[in-house]
Amino acid sequence: MVDYRQMISDVKASAADNSVVLTWQLNDKRSVIKNIYVERSEVGGQGNECAGCPLNYERIGQKEIIPSLLKSAQIKKQSFTDTNVEEGKTYNYRLMLCDDAGVCQEKSGAQINLK
Numbered sequence: 141m142v143d144y145r146q147m148i149s150d151v152k153a154s155a156a157d158n159s160v161v162l163t164w165q166l167n168d169k170r171s172v173i174k175n176i177y178v179e180r181s182e183v184g185g186q187g188n189e190c191a192g193c194p195l196n197y198e199r200i201g202q203k204e205i206i207p208s209l210l211k212s213a214q215i216k217k218q219s220f221t222d223t224n225v226e227e228g229k230t231y232n233y234r235l236m237l238c239d240d241a242g243v244c245q246e247k248s249g250a251q252i253n254l255k
Contacts, residue, residue: 144173144237144245153233153250160222160252162233167216168205175238176203178220183230183251195232200224227254 151164162178179197201220225231233249 142170142172144168144239145247147173148176148235148237148247151233151235151247151249153231153252155252155254156221158223158225158227160225160231160233160254161219162222162249163217163219164235164249165216166205166218171205172239173205173237174240176205176218177236177238177244178202178222179234179236180222181232181234183232197232197234199236225254229254 147166147168149165149167151162153160153162155161166173166176177199178201180200181195181197183195200222203218203220222231222233230251230253232251235247235249236244237247238244
């Protein structure tokens with residue numbers, strides 16, 4: 141089984157104009173990944189009260205990967221903007237990398253504190 145997580149690097153979250161911009165690099169030379177789902181968890185939110193407990197994630201978006209576009213430089217740098225955030229909260233993000241058969245693998249993302 142191919143480890144899709146190795147095809148994603150440099151996952152970062154940054155605050156911008158009452159939103160969070162999540163960015164990452166995609167290096168899928170064999171065009172295996174068809175969809176990237178963005179999921180978010182609010183630290184301290186419902187189901188996430190304990191700092192060391194497993195986080196509950198909610199799917200907030202999707203990026204469809206079109207194989208013919210993987211050859212262009214801009215498709216390698218991906219981004220997603222989360223506009224449903226609140227100042228003073230801490231969010232964790234992760235990516236779910238899925239192939240045509242619906243097999244998905246989790247890629248740890250980034251955490252951001254909006255203070």
